[in-house]
Amino acid sequence: MKRKIVVGALTLIGFLAAGVWYYVFVYSKTHHRNVADEQGLIVPAGQIVKDYETDEARANKKYLNKAVEIEGFILKKDKDQAGNTTITLRSGDPMANIFCTLKPGEANKLHGTQMVIKGICTGYLSDVVLNEAVVLKSE
Amino acid sequence: MKKAILPLFFLAIAGFAANAQKVYATKNGQIKFNASSPIEKIEAVNNQVDSKFVDKTGQIVFSALIKSFKFENQLMEDHFNENYLESSKIPKAEFRGFISNIASVDFTKDGKYPVTVEGTLNLHGVQQKVSTSGSLEIVGGKPMIVGVFKVKIKDYGITGLYIGDKIASEAEISVNCKYE
Incomplete structure:
Protein backbone atom coordinates (compact mmCIF):
# COMPACT_ATOMS: atom_id res chain seq x y z
CA MET A 1 0.00 0.00 0.00
CA HIS A 32 3.91 34.01 -28.86
CA ARG A 33 1.46 36.72 -28.03
CA ASN A 34 -0.66 37.28 -31.14
CA VAL A 35 -2.27 40.68 -31.48
CA ALA A 36 -4.67 39.29 -34.11
CA ASP A 37 -6.45 37.31 -31.35
CA GLU A 38 -6.84 40.30 -29.05
CA GLN A 39 -9.61 42.82 -28.81
CA GLY A 40 -8.09 46.12 -29.88
CA LEU A 41 -8.65 49.45 -28.18
CA ILE A 42 -9.99 51.62 -31.01
CA VAL A 43 -8.42 55.09 -31.08
CA PRO A 44 -8.08 57.75 -33.81
CA ALA A 45 -4.50 58.42 -34.98
CA GLY A 46 -4.60 62.03 -33.83
CA GLN A 47 -5.93 61.13 -30.39
CA ILE A 48 -3.24 58.64 -29.30
CA VAL A 49 -0.49 61.08 -30.34
CA LYS A 50 -2.21 63.94 -28.53
CA ASP A 51 -2.62 61.79 -25.39
CA TYR A 52 1.11 60.97 -25.41
CA GLU A 53 2.14 64.56 -26.00
CA THR A 54 -0.10 65.86 -23.23
CA ASP A 55 0.79 63.37 -20.50
CA GLU A 56 3.08 60.49 -21.33
CA ALA A 57 2.68 58.70 -17.99
CA ARG A 58 -1.08 58.80 -18.22
CA ALA A 59 -1.05 57.71 -21.86
CA ASN A 60 1.18 54.78 -20.91
CA LYS A 61 -1.40 53.65 -18.35
CA LYS A 62 -4.01 53.74 -21.07
CA TYR A 63 -2.13 52.25 -24.03
CA LEU A 64 1.20 50.65 -23.04
CA ASN A 65 1.41 46.92 -23.84
CA LYS A 66 -2.21 46.94 -25.07
CA ALA A 67 -3.51 46.03 -28.49
CA VAL A 68 -4.59 49.27 -30.14
CA GLU A 69 -6.51 49.64 -33.37
CA ILE A 70 -5.78 52.77 -35.38
CA GLU A 71 -7.27 54.11 -38.59
CA GLY A 72 -5.13 56.50 -40.55
CA PHE A 73 -3.33 57.53 -43.69
CA ILE A 74 0.07 56.15 -44.54
CA LEU A 75 2.84 58.74 -44.60
CA LYS A 76 5.85 56.53 -45.19
CA LYS A 77 6.63 52.87 -45.83
CA ASP A 78 10.08 51.53 -45.07
CA LYS A 79 12.02 48.46 -43.98
CA ASP A 80 13.89 48.09 -40.71
CA GLN A 81 17.38 46.58 -40.48
CA ALA A 82 15.96 43.11 -39.91
CA GLY A 83 13.83 43.36 -43.07
CA ASN A 84 10.46 43.95 -41.34
CA THR A 85 8.14 46.42 -43.04
CA THR A 86 7.50 49.60 -41.08
CA ILE A 87 4.81 52.18 -41.76
CA THR A 88 4.24 55.65 -40.44
CA LEU A 89 0.65 56.76 -40.01
CA ARG A 90 -0.20 60.44 -40.14
CA SER A 91 -1.48 61.94 -36.90
CA GLY A 92 -2.09 65.45 -38.21
CA ASP A 93 0.52 66.72 -35.76
CA PRO A 94 3.73 67.80 -37.53
CA MET A 95 5.92 66.79 -34.54
CA ALA A 96 4.87 63.18 -33.98
CA ASN A 97 3.15 60.41 -35.87
CA ILE A 98 2.58 56.70 -35.36
CA PHE A 99 5.44 54.36 -36.19
CA CYS A 100 4.43 50.72 -36.68
CA THR A 101 6.44 47.61 -37.35
CA LEU A 102 4.33 45.02 -39.15
CA LYS A 103 4.38 41.30 -38.50
CA PRO A 104 6.03 39.27 -41.24
CA GLY A 105 3.62 38.63 -44.12
CA GLU A 106 1.38 41.60 -43.31
CA ALA A 107 3.06 43.87 -45.87
CA ASN A 108 1.26 41.99 -48.66
CA LYS A 109 -2.02 43.34 -47.32
CA LEU A 110 -1.03 46.96 -47.93
CA HIS A 111 -2.83 48.35 -50.96
CA GLY A 112 -3.98 51.93 -50.65
CA THR A 113 -3.14 54.90 -48.50
CA GLN A 114 -5.91 54.60 -45.94
CA MET A 115 -5.81 51.74 -43.48
CA VAL A 116 -6.76 50.22 -40.17
CA ILE A 117 -3.99 48.48 -38.27
CA LYS A 118 -3.84 46.74 -34.92
CA GLY A 119 -0.60 46.47 -32.96
CA ILE A 120 0.89 46.39 -29.48
CA CYS A 121 1.73 49.85 -28.19
CA THR A 122 5.28 49.81 -26.80
CA GLY A 123 5.44 53.50 -25.88
CA TYR A 124 6.51 56.90 -27.14
CA LEU A 125 9.82 58.08 -28.62
CA SER A 126 9.77 60.60 -31.51
CA ASP A 127 6.52 58.90 -32.50
CA VAL A 128 4.02 56.66 -30.76
CA VAL A 129 5.43 53.18 -31.42
CA LEU A 130 3.45 50.04 -32.26
CA ASN A 131 4.99 46.62 -32.69
CA GLU A 132 3.88 43.31 -34.25
CA ALA A 133 1.05 45.06 -36.08
CA VAL A 134 -1.46 43.41 -38.38
CA VAL A 135 -3.32 45.12 -41.22
CA LEU A 136 -7.10 44.91 -40.79
CA LYS A 137 -8.12 47.07 -43.73
CA SER A 138 -6.20 48.83 -46.48
CA GLU A 139 -7.64 50.65 -49.44
CA MET B 1 27.85 97.27 -58.98
CA LYS B 2 25.41 94.41 -59.46
CA LYS B 3 28.21 92.25 -60.83
CA ALA B 4 30.19 92.78 -57.68
CA ILE B 5 27.32 91.72 -55.42
CA LEU B 6 26.56 88.43 -57.17
CA PRO B 7 29.85 86.62 -56.35
CA LEU B 8 29.59 87.87 -52.79
CA PHE B 9 26.13 86.40 -52.57
CA PHE B 10 27.36 83.00 -53.78
CA LEU B 11 30.30 83.15 -51.41
CA ALA B 12 27.94 83.77 -48.53
CA ILE B 13 25.79 80.77 -49.47
CA ALA B 14 28.86 78.54 -49.82
CA GLY B 15 30.08 79.69 -46.43
CA PHE B 16 26.74 78.96 -44.86
CA ALA B 17 26.62 75.48 -46.40
CA ALA B 18 30.12 74.68 -45.14
CA ASN B 19 29.21 75.67 -41.61
CA ALA B 20 25.78 74.06 -41.56
CA GLN B 21 25.58 70.98 -39.42
CA LYS B 22 23.62 67.96 -40.41
CA VAL B 23 21.51 65.84 -38.13
CA TYR B 24 21.48 62.17 -39.07
CA ALA B 25 18.53 60.17 -37.78
CA THR B 26 16.91 56.76 -37.77
CA LYS B 27 13.75 55.36 -36.24
CA ASN B 28 14.51 51.73 -36.95
CA GLY B 29 17.96 51.22 -35.53
CA GLN B 30 18.87 47.93 -33.91
CA ILE B 31 19.99 47.10 -30.38
CA LYS B 32 20.63 43.55 -29.24
CA PHE B 33 20.66 42.51 -25.62
CA ASN B 34 22.53 39.43 -24.52
CA ALA B 35 22.67 38.20 -20.94
CA SER B 36 23.24 34.55 -21.72
CA SER B 37 24.87 32.32 -19.14
CA PRO B 38 26.24 28.84 -19.77
CA ILE B 39 22.88 27.45 -18.62
CA GLU B 40 20.52 29.65 -20.60
CA LYS B 41 20.44 31.62 -23.84
CA ILE B 42 18.99 35.04 -23.06
CA GLU B 43 18.94 37.20 -26.16
CA ALA B 44 16.61 39.89 -27.39
CA VAL B 45 16.50 42.28 -30.30
CA ASN B 46 14.90 45.70 -30.67
CA ASN B 47 14.42 47.01 -34.22
CA GLN B 48 12.63 50.23 -33.24
CA VAL B 49 15.53 52.22 -31.85
CA ASP B 50 15.31 55.97 -32.30
CA SER B 51 18.68 57.66 -32.71
CA LYS B 52 20.06 61.00 -33.86
CA PHE B 53 23.51 62.49 -34.09
CA VAL B 54 25.04 65.75 -35.23
CA ASP B 55 27.98 65.54 -37.63
CA LYS B 56 29.79 68.68 -36.43
CA THR B 57 29.51 68.33 -32.66
CA GLY B 58 29.26 64.55 -32.36
CA GLN B 59 26.29 64.88 -30.05
CA ILE B 60 24.40 61.55 -30.06
CA VAL B 61 21.18 60.13 -28.59
CA PHE B 62 19.77 56.60 -28.59
CA SER B 63 16.28 55.91 -27.24
CA ALA B 64 14.73 52.48 -26.94
CA LEU B 65 11.47 51.19 -25.58
CA ILE B 66 11.89 48.16 -23.31
CA LYS B 67 8.71 46.55 -24.62
CA SER B 68 10.13 46.61 -28.14
CA PHE B 69 12.76 44.00 -27.18
CA LYS B 70 11.65 40.69 -28.64
CA PHE B 71 12.80 37.32 -27.31
CA GLU B 72 12.49 33.94 -28.94
CA ASN B 73 10.84 32.70 -25.74
CA GLN B 74 7.66 34.56 -24.74
CA LEU B 75 7.97 33.63 -21.06
CA MET B 76 11.49 35.06 -20.98
CA GLU B 77 10.21 38.26 -22.60
CA ASP B 78 7.47 38.55 -19.97
CA HIS B 79 9.97 38.06 -17.14
CA PHE B 80 12.38 40.57 -18.69
CA ASN B 81 9.60 43.16 -18.77
CA GLU B 82 7.81 42.43 -15.50
CA ASN B 83 10.45 41.15 -13.07
CA TYR B 84 13.71 42.67 -14.24
CA LEU B 85 13.28 45.93 -16.15
CA GLU B 86 9.79 46.74 -14.85
CA SER B 87 8.85 48.24 -18.19
CA SER B 88 5.33 49.24 -17.14
CA LYS B 89 6.88 51.65 -14.63
CA ILE B 90 9.98 52.55 -16.67
CA PRO B 91 9.16 52.02 -20.36
CA LYS B 92 12.25 53.68 -21.85
CA ALA B 93 16.03 53.44 -21.87
CA GLU B 94 18.12 56.28 -23.20
CA PHE B 95 21.74 57.08 -23.92
CA ARG B 96 22.91 60.67 -24.37
CA GLY B 97 26.47 61.60 -25.10
CA PHE B 98 29.13 62.54 -27.60
CA ILE B 99 31.25 60.89 -30.23
CA SER B 100 34.45 62.41 -28.83
CA ASN B 101 36.55 62.06 -32.00
CA ILE B 102 33.90 63.04 -34.55
CA ALA B 103 36.39 65.41 -36.21
CA SER B 104 38.33 62.40 -37.53
CA VAL B 105 35.34 61.25 -39.60
CA ASP B 106 35.19 62.42 -43.22
CA PHE B 107 31.50 62.24 -44.11
CA THR B 108 32.25 62.82 -47.78
CA LYS B 109 34.47 59.76 -48.07
CA ASP B 110 33.24 56.17 -47.76
CA GLY B 111 35.16 54.17 -45.20
CA LYS B 112 35.24 52.81 -41.66
CA TYR B 113 36.31 55.19 -38.92
CA PRO B 114 36.99 54.09 -35.32
CA VAL B 115 35.03 56.23 -32.86
CA THR B 116 34.80 56.65 -29.11
CA VAL B 117 31.42 57.33 -27.57
CA GLU B 118 31.03 58.71 -24.07
CA GLY B 119 27.91 59.61 -22.21
CA THR B 120 25.19 58.64 -19.77
CA LEU B 121 22.99 55.59 -20.02
CA ASN B 122 19.63 55.79 -18.33
CA LEU B 123 18.39 52.24 -17.83
CA HIS B 124 15.77 51.05 -15.35
CA GLY B 125 15.59 54.63 -14.12
CA VAL B 126 19.27 54.63 -13.05
CA GLN B 127 21.89 56.82 -14.73
CA GLN B 128 25.45 55.61 -15.19
CA LYS B 129 28.40 56.92 -17.18
CA VAL B 130 29.28 54.74 -20.15
CA SER B 131 32.25 54.91 -22.48
CA THR B 132 32.86 52.59 -25.38
CA SER B 133 34.60 52.31 -28.69
CA GLY B 134 32.97 51.33 -31.93
CA SER B 135 32.99 52.28 -35.55
CA LEU B 136 31.28 54.77 -37.77
CA GLU B 137 31.12 53.56 -41.33
CA ILE B 138 30.16 55.70 -44.31
CA VAL B 139 28.58 53.68 -47.10
CA GLY B 140 27.32 55.56 -50.14
CA GLY B 141 27.40 58.77 -48.10
CA LYS B 142 25.19 57.32 -45.36
CA PRO B 143 26.60 56.70 -41.88
CA MET B 144 26.24 53.53 -39.85
CA ILE B 145 27.28 53.22 -36.20
CA VAL B 146 28.26 49.87 -34.72
CA GLY B 147 29.38 49.29 -31.16
CA VAL B 148 29.29 46.80 -28.31
CA PHE B 149 29.48 47.51 -24.61
CA LYS B 150 28.79 45.72 -21.35
CA VAL B 151 26.60 46.81 -18.49
CA LYS B 152 26.69 45.38 -15.00
CA ILE B 153 23.07 44.53 -14.29
CA LYS B 154 23.43 45.38 -10.58
CA ASP B 155 24.67 48.90 -11.38
CA TYR B 156 21.22 49.69 -12.71
CA GLY B 157 19.34 48.40 -9.70
CA ILE B 158 18.08 45.39 -11.61
CA THR B 159 17.45 42.58 -9.20
CA GLY B 160 15.73 39.31 -9.79
CA LEU B 161 15.62 35.73 -8.78
CA TYR B 162 18.17 34.32 -11.19
CA ILE B 163 20.84 36.99 -11.51
CA GLY B 164 24.32 35.51 -11.23
CA ASP B 165 23.03 32.01 -11.88
CA LYS B 166 20.85 31.60 -14.95
CA ILE B 167 21.39 35.18 -16.05
CA ALA B 168 24.87 36.61 -16.56
CA SER B 169 25.78 39.44 -14.17
CA GLU B 170 26.94 41.50 -17.14
CA ALA B 171 24.76 42.04 -20.19
CA GLU B 172 26.20 42.75 -23.59
CA ILE B 173 24.52 45.52 -25.55
CA SER B 174 25.22 45.61 -29.30
CA VAL B 175 24.22 48.69 -31.22
CA ASN B 176 23.84 48.79 -34.99
CA CYS B 177 22.18 51.85 -36.48
CA LYS B 178 21.99 52.95 -40.10
CA TYR B 179 21.22 56.64 -40.48
CA GLU B 180 19.66 58.71 -43.20
Whole structure:
Protein backbone atom coordinates (compact mmCIF):
# COMPACT_ATOMS: atom_id res chain seq x y z
CA MET A 1 0.00 0.00 0.00
CA LYS A 2 2.71 2.43 1.10
CA ARG A 3 4.75 1.54 -1.97
CA LYS A 4 1.79 2.29 -4.21
CA ILE A 5 1.46 5.75 -2.71
CA VAL A 6 5.15 6.46 -3.14
CA VAL A 7 5.14 5.28 -6.75
CA GLY A 8 1.98 7.29 -7.41
CA ALA A 9 3.47 10.45 -5.88
CA LEU A 10 6.70 10.05 -7.82
CA THR A 11 4.80 9.56 -11.08
CA LEU A 12 2.75 12.68 -10.36
CA ILE A 13 5.89 14.71 -9.62
CA GLY A 14 7.44 13.38 -12.82
CA PHE A 15 4.44 14.48 -14.87
CA LEU A 16 4.39 17.90 -13.20
CA ALA A 17 8.09 18.42 -13.86
CA ALA A 18 7.62 17.40 -17.49
CA GLY A 19 4.69 19.81 -17.74
CA VAL A 20 6.70 22.70 -16.32
CA TRP A 21 9.65 21.88 -18.59
CA TYR A 22 7.34 21.75 -21.60
CA TYR A 23 5.69 25.07 -20.72
CA VAL A 24 8.94 26.94 -20.08
CA PHE A 25 11.13 25.61 -22.87
CA VAL A 26 8.80 24.40 -25.63
CA TYR A 27 5.40 26.06 -25.38
CA SER A 28 6.83 29.53 -24.66
CA LYS A 29 9.11 29.35 -27.67
CA THR A 30 6.41 28.31 -30.10
CA HIS A 31 3.50 30.28 -28.65
CA HIS A 32 3.91 34.01 -28.86
CA ARG A 33 1.46 36.72 -28.03
CA ASN A 34 -0.66 37.28 -31.14
CA VAL A 35 -2.27 40.68 -31.48
CA ALA A 36 -4.67 39.29 -34.11
CA ASP A 37 -6.45 37.31 -31.35
CA GLU A 38 -6.84 40.30 -29.05
CA GLN A 39 -9.61 42.82 -28.81
CA GLY A 40 -8.09 46.12 -29.88
CA LEU A 41 -8.65 49.45 -28.18
CA ILE A 42 -9.99 51.62 -31.01
CA VAL A 43 -8.42 55.09 -31.08
CA PRO A 44 -8.08 57.75 -33.81
CA ALA A 45 -4.50 58.42 -34.98
CA GLY A 46 -4.60 62.03 -33.83
CA GLN A 47 -5.93 61.13 -30.39
CA ILE A 48 -3.24 58.64 -29.30
CA VAL A 49 -0.49 61.08 -30.34
CA LYS A 50 -2.21 63.94 -28.53
CA ASP A 51 -2.62 61.79 -25.39
CA TYR A 52 1.11 60.97 -25.41
CA GLU A 53 2.14 64.56 -26.00
CA THR A 54 -0.10 65.86 -23.23
CA ASP A 55 0.79 63.37 -20.50
CA GLU A 56 3.08 60.49 -21.33
CA ALA A 57 2.68 58.70 -17.99
CA ARG A 58 -1.08 58.80 -18.22
CA ALA A 59 -1.05 57.71 -21.86
CA ASN A 60 1.18 54.78 -20.91
CA LYS A 61 -1.40 53.65 -18.35
CA LYS A 62 -4.01 53.74 -21.07
CA TYR A 63 -2.13 52.25 -24.03
CA LEU A 64 1.20 50.65 -23.04
CA ASN A 65 1.41 46.92 -23.84
CA LYS A 66 -2.21 46.94 -25.07
CA ALA A 67 -3.51 46.03 -28.49
CA VAL A 68 -4.59 49.27 -30.14
CA GLU A 69 -6.51 49.64 -33.37
CA ILE A 70 -5.78 52.77 -35.38
CA GLU A 71 -7.27 54.11 -38.59
CA GLY A 72 -5.13 56.50 -40.55
CA PHE A 73 -3.33 57.53 -43.69
CA ILE A 74 0.07 56.15 -44.54
CA LEU A 75 2.84 58.74 -44.60
CA LYS A 76 5.85 56.53 -45.19
CA LYS A 77 6.63 52.87 -45.83
CA ASP A 78 10.08 51.53 -45.07
CA LYS A 79 12.02 48.46 -43.98
CA ASP A 80 13.89 48.09 -40.71
CA GLN A 81 17.38 46.58 -40.48
CA ALA A 82 15.96 43.11 -39.91
CA GLY A 83 13.83 43.36 -43.07
CA ASN A 84 10.46 43.95 -41.34
CA THR A 85 8.14 46.42 -43.04
CA THR A 86 7.50 49.60 -41.08
CA ILE A 87 4.81 52.18 -41.76
CA THR A 88 4.24 55.65 -40.44
CA LEU A 89 0.65 56.76 -40.01
CA ARG A 90 -0.20 60.44 -40.14
CA SER A 91 -1.48 61.94 -36.90
CA GLY A 92 -2.09 65.45 -38.21
CA ASP A 93 0.52 66.72 -35.76
CA PRO A 94 3.73 67.80 -37.53
CA MET A 95 5.92 66.79 -34.54
CA ALA A 96 4.87 63.18 -33.98
CA ASN A 97 3.15 60.41 -35.87
CA ILE A 98 2.58 56.70 -35.36
CA PHE A 99 5.44 54.36 -36.19
CA CYS A 100 4.43 50.72 -36.68
CA THR A 101 6.44 47.61 -37.35
CA LEU A 102 4.33 45.02 -39.15
CA LYS A 103 4.38 41.30 -38.50
CA PRO A 104 6.03 39.27 -41.24
CA GLY A 105 3.62 38.63 -44.12
CA GLU A 106 1.38 41.60 -43.31
CA ALA A 107 3.06 43.87 -45.87
CA ASN A 108 1.26 41.99 -48.66
CA LYS A 109 -2.02 43.34 -47.32
CA LEU A 110 -1.03 46.96 -47.93
CA HIS A 111 -2.83 48.35 -50.96
CA GLY A 112 -3.98 51.93 -50.65
CA THR A 113 -3.14 54.90 -48.50
CA GLN A 114 -5.91 54.60 -45.94
CA MET A 115 -5.81 51.74 -43.48
CA VAL A 116 -6.76 50.22 -40.17
CA ILE A 117 -3.99 48.48 -38.27
CA LYS A 118 -3.84 46.74 -34.92
CA GLY A 119 -0.60 46.47 -32.96
CA ILE A 120 0.89 46.39 -29.48
CA CYS A 121 1.73 49.85 -28.19
CA THR A 122 5.28 49.81 -26.80
CA GLY A 123 5.44 53.50 -25.88
CA TYR A 124 6.51 56.90 -27.14
CA LEU A 125 9.82 58.08 -28.62
CA SER A 126 9.77 60.60 -31.51
CA ASP A 127 6.52 58.90 -32.50
CA VAL A 128 4.02 56.66 -30.76
CA VAL A 129 5.43 53.18 -31.42
CA LEU A 130 3.45 50.04 -32.26
CA ASN A 131 4.99 46.62 -32.69
CA GLU A 132 3.88 43.31 -34.25
CA ALA A 133 1.05 45.06 -36.08
CA VAL A 134 -1.46 43.41 -38.38
CA VAL A 135 -3.32 45.12 -41.22
CA LEU A 136 -7.10 44.91 -40.79
CA LYS A 137 -8.12 47.07 -43.73
CA SER A 138 -6.20 48.83 -46.48
CA GLU A 139 -7.64 50.65 -49.44
CA MET B 1 27.85 97.27 -58.98
CA LYS B 2 25.41 94.41 -59.46
CA LYS B 3 28.21 92.25 -60.83
CA ALA B 4 30.19 92.78 -57.68
CA ILE B 5 27.32 91.72 -55.42
CA LEU B 6 26.56 88.43 -57.17
CA PRO B 7 29.85 86.62 -56.35
CA LEU B 8 29.59 87.87 -52.79
CA PHE B 9 26.13 86.40 -52.57
CA PHE B 10 27.36 83.00 -53.78
CA LEU B 11 30.30 83.15 -51.41
CA ALA B 12 27.94 83.77 -48.53
CA ILE B 13 25.79 80.77 -49.47
CA ALA B 14 28.86 78.54 -49.82
CA GLY B 15 30.08 79.69 -46.43
CA PHE B 16 26.74 78.96 -44.86
CA ALA B 17 26.62 75.48 -46.40
CA ALA B 18 30.12 74.68 -45.14
CA ASN B 19 29.21 75.67 -41.61
CA ALA B 20 25.78 74.06 -41.56
CA GLN B 21 25.58 70.98 -39.42
CA LYS B 22 23.62 67.96 -40.41
CA VAL B 23 21.51 65.84 -38.13
CA TYR B 24 21.48 62.17 -39.07
CA ALA B 25 18.53 60.17 -37.78
CA THR B 26 16.91 56.76 -37.77
CA LYS B 27 13.75 55.36 -36.24
CA ASN B 28 14.51 51.73 -36.95
CA GLY B 29 17.96 51.22 -35.53
CA GLN B 30 18.87 47.93 -33.91
CA ILE B 31 19.99 47.10 -30.38
CA LYS B 32 20.63 43.55 -29.24
CA PHE B 33 20.66 42.51 -25.62
CA ASN B 34 22.53 39.43 -24.52
CA ALA B 35 22.67 38.20 -20.94
CA SER B 36 23.24 34.55 -21.72
CA SER B 37 24.87 32.32 -19.14
CA PRO B 38 26.24 28.84 -19.77
CA ILE B 39 22.88 27.45 -18.62
CA GLU B 40 20.52 29.65 -20.60
CA LYS B 41 20.44 31.62 -23.84
CA ILE B 42 18.99 35.04 -23.06
CA GLU B 43 18.94 37.20 -26.16
CA ALA B 44 16.61 39.89 -27.39
CA VAL B 45 16.50 42.28 -30.30
CA ASN B 46 14.90 45.70 -30.67
CA ASN B 47 14.42 47.01 -34.22
CA GLN B 48 12.63 50.23 -33.24
CA VAL B 49 15.53 52.22 -31.85
CA ASP B 50 15.31 55.97 -32.30
CA SER B 51 18.68 57.66 -32.71
CA LYS B 52 20.06 61.00 -33.86
CA PHE B 53 23.51 62.49 -34.09
CA VAL B 54 25.04 65.75 -35.23
CA ASP B 55 27.98 65.54 -37.63
CA LYS B 56 29.79 68.68 -36.43
CA THR B 57 29.51 68.33 -32.66
CA GLY B 58 29.26 64.55 -32.36
CA GLN B 59 26.29 64.88 -30.05
CA ILE B 60 24.40 61.55 -30.06
CA VAL B 61 21.18 60.13 -28.59
CA PHE B 62 19.77 56.60 -28.59
CA SER B 63 16.28 55.91 -27.24
CA ALA B 64 14.73 52.48 -26.94
CA LEU B 65 11.47 51.19 -25.58
CA ILE B 66 11.89 48.16 -23.31
CA LYS B 67 8.71 46.55 -24.62
CA SER B 68 10.13 46.61 -28.14
CA PHE B 69 12.76 44.00 -27.18
CA LYS B 70 11.65 40.69 -28.64
CA PHE B 71 12.80 37.32 -27.31
CA GLU B 72 12.49 33.94 -28.94
CA ASN B 73 10.84 32.70 -25.74
CA GLN B 74 7.66 34.56 -24.74
CA LEU B 75 7.97 33.63 -21.06
CA MET B 76 11.49 35.06 -20.98
CA GLU B 77 10.21 38.26 -22.60
CA ASP B 78 7.47 38.55 -19.97
CA HIS B 79 9.97 38.06 -17.14
CA PHE B 80 12.38 40.57 -18.69
CA ASN B 81 9.60 43.16 -18.77
CA GLU B 82 7.81 42.43 -15.50
CA ASN B 83 10.45 41.15 -13.07
CA TYR B 84 13.71 42.67 -14.24
CA LEU B 85 13.28 45.93 -16.15
CA GLU B 86 9.79 46.74 -14.85
CA SER B 87 8.85 48.24 -18.19
CA SER B 88 5.33 49.24 -17.14
CA LYS B 89 6.88 51.65 -14.63
CA ILE B 90 9.98 52.55 -16.67
CA PRO B 91 9.16 52.02 -20.36
CA LYS B 92 12.25 53.68 -21.85
CA ALA B 93 16.03 53.44 -21.87
CA GLU B 94 18.12 56.28 -23.20
CA PHE B 95 21.74 57.08 -23.92
CA ARG B 96 22.91 60.67 -24.37
CA GLY B 97 26.47 61.60 -25.10
CA PHE B 98 29.13 62.54 -27.60
CA ILE B 99 31.25 60.89 -30.23
CA SER B 100 34.45 62.41 -28.83
CA ASN B 101 36.55 62.06 -32.00
CA ILE B 102 33.90 63.04 -34.55
CA ALA B 103 36.39 65.41 -36.21
CA SER B 104 38.33 62.40 -37.53
CA VAL B 105 35.34 61.25 -39.60
CA ASP B 106 35.19 62.42 -43.22
CA PHE B 107 31.50 62.24 -44.11
CA THR B 108 32.25 62.82 -47.78
CA LYS B 109 34.47 59.76 -48.07
CA ASP B 110 33.24 56.17 -47.76
CA GLY B 111 35.16 54.17 -45.20
CA LYS B 112 35.24 52.81 -41.66
CA TYR B 113 36.31 55.19 -38.92
CA PRO B 114 36.99 54.09 -35.32
CA VAL B 115 35.03 56.23 -32.86
CA THR B 116 34.80 56.65 -29.11
CA VAL B 117 31.42 57.33 -27.57
CA GLU B 118 31.03 58.71 -24.07
CA GLY B 119 27.91 59.61 -22.21
CA THR B 120 25.19 58.64 -19.77
CA LEU B 121 22.99 55.59 -20.02
CA ASN B 122 19.63 55.79 -18.33
CA LEU B 123 18.39 52.24 -17.83
CA HIS B 124 15.77 51.05 -15.35
CA GLY B 125 15.59 54.63 -14.12
CA VAL B 126 19.27 54.63 -13.05
CA GLN B 127 21.89 56.82 -14.73
CA GLN B 128 25.45 55.61 -15.19
CA LYS B 129 28.40 56.92 -17.18
CA VAL B 130 29.28 54.74 -20.15
CA SER B 131 32.25 54.91 -22.48
CA THR B 132 32.86 52.59 -25.38
CA SER B 133 34.60 52.31 -28.69
CA GLY B 134 32.97 51.33 -31.93
CA SER B 135 32.99 52.28 -35.55
CA LEU B 136 31.28 54.77 -37.77
CA GLU B 137 31.12 53.56 -41.33
CA ILE B 138 30.16 55.70 -44.31
CA VAL B 139 28.58 53.68 -47.10
CA GLY B 140 27.32 55.56 -50.14
CA GLY B 141 27.40 58.77 -48.10
CA LYS B 142 25.19 57.32 -45.36
CA PRO B 143 26.60 56.70 -41.88
CA MET B 144 26.24 53.53 -39.85
CA ILE B 145 27.28 53.22 -36.20
CA VAL B 146 28.26 49.87 -34.72
CA GLY B 147 29.38 49.29 -31.16
CA VAL B 148 29.29 46.80 -28.31
CA PHE B 149 29.48 47.51 -24.61
CA LYS B 150 28.79 45.72 -21.35
CA VAL B 151 26.60 46.81 -18.49
CA LYS B 152 26.69 45.38 -15.00
CA ILE B 153 23.07 44.53 -14.29
CA LYS B 154 23.43 45.38 -10.58
CA ASP B 155 24.67 48.90 -11.38
CA TYR B 156 21.22 49.69 -12.71
CA GLY B 157 19.34 48.40 -9.70
CA ILE B 158 18.08 45.39 -11.61
CA THR B 159 17.45 42.58 -9.20
CA GLY B 160 15.73 39.31 -9.79
CA LEU B 161 15.62 35.73 -8.78
CA TYR B 162 18.17 34.32 -11.19
CA ILE B 163 20.84 36.99 -11.51
CA GLY B 164 24.32 35.51 -11.23
CA ASP B 165 23.03 32.01 -11.88
CA LYS B 166 20.85 31.60 -14.95
CA ILE B 167 21.39 35.18 -16.05
CA ALA B 168 24.87 36.61 -16.56
CA SER B 169 25.78 39.44 -14.17
CA GLU B 170 26.94 41.50 -17.14
CA ALA B 171 24.76 42.04 -20.19
CA GLU B 172 26.20 42.75 -23.59
CA ILE B 173 24.52 45.52 -25.55
CA SER B 174 25.22 45.61 -29.30
CA VAL B 175 24.22 48.69 -31.22
CA ASN B 176 23.84 48.79 -34.99
CA CYS B 177 22.18 51.85 -36.48
CA LYS B 178 21.99 52.95 -40.10
CA TYR B 179 21.22 56.64 -40.48
CA GLU B 180 19.66 58.71 -43.20
